[in-house]
Amino acid sequence: MGxxxxxxxxxxxxxxxxxxxxxxxxxxxxxxxxxxSGVTIGDLVSRVQIPLVALSPDGRNVAYLTVKAMALENLxxxxxxxxxxxxxxSRISLQSYKLSSEAxxxxxxxxxxxxxxxxxxxxxxxxLAYTTHARRGMExxxxxxxxxxxxxxxxxxxxxxxxSGQGGIEITAISPAAVDAEPQTEPEDLGLLxxxxxxxxxxxxxxxxxxxxxxxxxxxxxxxxxxxxxxxxPPVYLDFPEEWTRTVxxxxxxxxxxxxxxxxxxxxxxxxxxxxxxxxxxxxDSAASLLPRRRSEIVxxxxxxxxxxxxxxxxxxxxxxxxTILGWSGDGRELYxxxxxxxxxxxxxxxxxxxxxxxxxDKGALSFSNPSEEISQKGDLLIAVRTTNLAPEELISIDxxxxxxxxxxxxxxxxxxxxxxxxxxxxxxxxxxxxYGRLYLxxxxxxxxxxxxxxxxxxxxxxFYASVGDEVPILALTTHGIAVFAMNSRDANVPSKTGQFRxxxxxxxxxxxxxxxxxxxxxDEGLVDPDRCGxxxxxxxxxxAMYAYWRSNAFRAVSVASGSWEPMNYALAGLSYAEFLxxxxxxxxxxxxxxxxxxxSAGLNARQDLPPLLIQSSDGEEFFGSPETWFxxxxxxxxxxxxxxxxxxxxKRSPSAKWWVYERNLEWFLFWLKDEENxxxxxxxxxxxxxxxxxxxxxxxxxxYGDGRQN
Numbered sequence: 003m004g005x006x007x008x009x010x011x012x013x014x015x016x017x018x019x020x021x022x023x024x025x026x027x028x029x030x031x032x033x034x035x036x037x038x039s040g041v042t043i044g045d046l047v048s049r050v051q052i053p054l055v056a057l058s059p060d061g062r063n064v065a066y067l068t069v070k071a072m073a074l075e076n077l078x079x080x081x082x083x084x085x086x087x088x089x090x091x092s093r094i095s096l097q098s099y100k101l102s103s104e105a106x107x108x109x110x111x112x113x114x115x116x117x118x119x120x121x122x123x124x125x126x127x128x129x130l131a132y133t134t135h136a137r138r139g140m141e142x143x144x145x146x147x148x149x150x151x152x153x154x155x156x157x158x159x160x161x162x163x164x165x166s167g168q169g170g171i172e173i174t175a176i177s178p179a180a181v182d183a184e185p186q187t188e189p190e191d192l193g194l195l196x197x198x199x200x201x202x203x204x205x206x207x208x209x210x211x212x213x214x215x216x217x218x219x220x221x222x223x224x225x226x227x228x229x230x231x232x233x234x235x236p237p238v239y240l241d242f243p244e245e246w247t248r249t250v251x252x253x254x255x256x257x258x259x260x261x262x263x264x265x266x267x268x269x270x271x272x273x274x275x276x277x278x279x280x281x282x283x284x285x286x287d288s289a290a291s292l293l294p295r296r297r298s299e300i301v302x303x304x305x306x307x308x309x310x311x312x313x314x315x316x317x318x319x320x321x322x323x324x325x326t327i328l329g330w331s332g333d334g335r336e337l338y339x340x341x342x343x344x345x346x347x348x349x350x351x352x353x354x355x356x357x358x359x360x361x362x363x364d365k366g367a368l369s370f371s372n373p374s375e376e377i378s379q380k381g382d383l384l385i386a387v388r389t390t391n392l393a394p395e396e397l398i399s400i401d402x403x404x405x406x407x408x409x410x411x412x413x414x415x416x417x418x419x420x421x422x423x424x425x426x427x428x429x430x431x432x433x434x435x436x437x438y439g440r441l442y443l444x445x446x447x448x449x450x451x452x453x454x455x456x457x458x459x460x461x462x463x464x465x466f467y468a469s470v471g472d473e474v475p476i477l478a479l480t481t482h483g484i485a486v487f488a489m490n491s492r493d494a495n496v497p498s499k500t501g502q503f504r505x506x507x508x509x510x511x512x513x514x515x516x517x518x519x520x521x522x523x524x525x526d527e528g529l530v531d532p533d534r535c536g537x538x539x540x541x542x543x544x545x546x547a548m549y550a551y552w553r554s555n556a557f558r559a560v561s562v563a564s565g566s567w568e569p570m571n572y573a574l575a576g577l578s579y580a581e582f583l584x585x586x587x588x589x590x591x592x593x594x595x596x597x598x599x600x601x602x603s604a605g606l607n608a609r610q611d612l613p614p615l616l617i618q619s620s621d622g623e624e625f626f627g628s629p630e631t632w633f634x635x636x637x638x639x640x641x642x643x644x645x646x647x648x649x650x651x652x653x654k655r656s657p658s659a660k661w662w663v664y665e666r667n668l669e670w671f672l673f674w675l676k677d678e679e680n681x682x683x684x685x686x687x688x689x690x691x692x693x694x695x696x697x698x699x700x701x702x703x704x705x706x707y708g709d710g711r712q713n
Contacts, residue, residue, distance in 0.1 A: 042481070049394040112652075
């Protein structure tokens with residue numbers, strides 16, 4: 003990707019500002035005078051993330067891994083280091099290297115790949131084993147903390163992954179297989195058998211053309227000089243599609259789930275082994291339940307030598323927001339856990355009889371990538387990554403006795419020097435679900451200003467990650483005078499497991515009603531212009547947005563990451579997934595089922611006067627919903643534009659794709675909600691298309707705020 007263009011913004015053909023954009027190395031974006039000190043697209047993309055930390059068992063040091071996107075190079079800068087808990091000691095930099103997005107993050111969840119870099123402490127905290135990337139492949143190193151001496155245990159592998167083992171670490175090392183010297187009697191079969199579990203809307207990447215790999219397994223015993231490695235067998239193909247390797251037999255897939263089963267987290271054994279603590283989560287969409295319900299609880303299951311029965315440590319009725327088990331106290335008398343509530347994060351201790359005490363309360367969001375590795379062996383210290391609605395990641399320590407918190411690493415302090423919006427938390431007392439959200443209101447406006455408003459779904463937390471998939475540049479939108487409402491609609495996301503299709507409609511209908519309530523409320527307060535509202539979303543948020551797109555007149559422009567539920571999904575999902583759709587109330591498309599599909603399908607409700615729609619999908623999901631949505635909308639003359647990003651999954655991960663998704667969303671809403679354009683010549687074709695879209699006028703019913711419904 004070359005140098006990104008200098009850009010200018012015009013409003014009604016009048017230019018009033020110029021700017022250079024992108025990354026920490028370039029100057030901040032300025033769209034008019036109001037944007038001079040605000041957060042830019044470059045700031046958002048290049049913020050430093052802290053996806054991995056590991057606290058030494060003695061509680062003296064924290065190893066960490068940070069990643070920073072470099073959009074111009076389309077790479078991530080990775081740094082591994084150690085920060086001491088003692089204030090007088092300095093930070094140690096272990097390694098710095100650059101990785102592609104494919105090598106850094108998983109394509110669907112967006113979590114850090116294990117092969118990007120790992121860290122493991124020995125039991126006394128005196129040695130740190132870690133994997134890193136060098137010029138000739140990955141390496142496994144061990145560092146002595148007291149002497150700073152390092153030894154390289156393995157090197158030259160394409161992939162190295164490590165895990166805790168008995169007395170040391172378990173190792174998996176992968177390298178390309180050498181070309182087979184044996185003469186072949188027939189050509190290699192590169193065909194891939196299509197199985198029932200295939201989901202055809204995703205990319206079926208056949209790994210055979212990449213060749214076979216040698217997989218070696220081994221271990222390293224702490225304190226020894228080297229590793230012991232052994233070949234696990236003949237060369238094999240790697241990274242087959244999950245649906246190919248884990249196919250559910252069709253006869254099992256067709257069996258409906260009569261009673262929903264709770265989903266349990268991994269277990270945390272107590273120090274004496276008597277109990278194993280897990281978080282279980284389930285939902286209820288039964289006919290007896292008037293409202294969708296999500297519930298979670300801590301359950302103590304007996305260990306091998308314990309003959310007692312399982313018990314609820316925290317009941318779902320009283321404490322429905324348990325998120326993360328952190329670990330046990332050193333004496334095994336208490337279990338530590340954390341939860342993120344609508345307005346704060348809380349850390350608790352609870353004993354085996356269910357008596358709990360609050361340890362720490364934080365107005366930001368606390369996250370834990372490796373809970374069992376972020377609490378000291380004595381159970382007296384906790385490490386967390388903290389964010390707020392206005393500031394990205396920082397690393398903190400929490401004293402589990404006093405609850406006091408202290409900053410250890412603050413790589414995003416530049417955000418505190420920007421002009422930031424005002425954030426207002428709002429409960430939404432309507433629509434039969436626990437809806438709430440946050441209004442991000444631009445600062446510096448004149449009294450009486452009514453701002454354009456963009457909604458995003460489906461999460462809203464006290465933290466920085468304010469929209470699912472991280473595709474909406476919230477702070478950049480407020481920089482340019484657009485208010486944003488990040489709504490938490492997760493409570494409505496309870497799909498049917500018993501074939502009740504009405505539950506599918508409720509999932510998106512309730513959030514739409516909640517957004518319309520917020521829109522009227524903020525308009526009545528004189529804060530927003532109800533006729534200049536936009537909507538965006540990814541995943542469940544895209545489902546909500548695509549339903550609102552054709553069902554409501556409240557939104558002037560919409561941007562999503564995928565299309566809506568369409569009859570075409572049934573075939574593209576594959577045989578096994580089609581049976582799953584049956585369990586949710588969807589049925590095989592035919593003339594008799596069309597009315598059912600039409601309750602959610604934008605394509606089946608296509609018409610010319612729908613609002614302008616921008617689709618920014620990944621190639622890993624491009625065929626799910628989007629083709630039929632786009633095809634039917636285009637055939638009906640609706641205003642729709644579709645961009646597809648290569649080598650992406652459910653969560654877009656490449657720095658360049660992230661930059662352009664941010665930028666295009668910003669320019670899209672500035673154009674439709676504020677009549678503003680980026681006048682850089684490179685955008686001329688884009689705005690020519692969008693101006694052409696303007697020629698199709700939308701019919702808005704007279705009276706009210708234009709949120710009447712059309713059938």
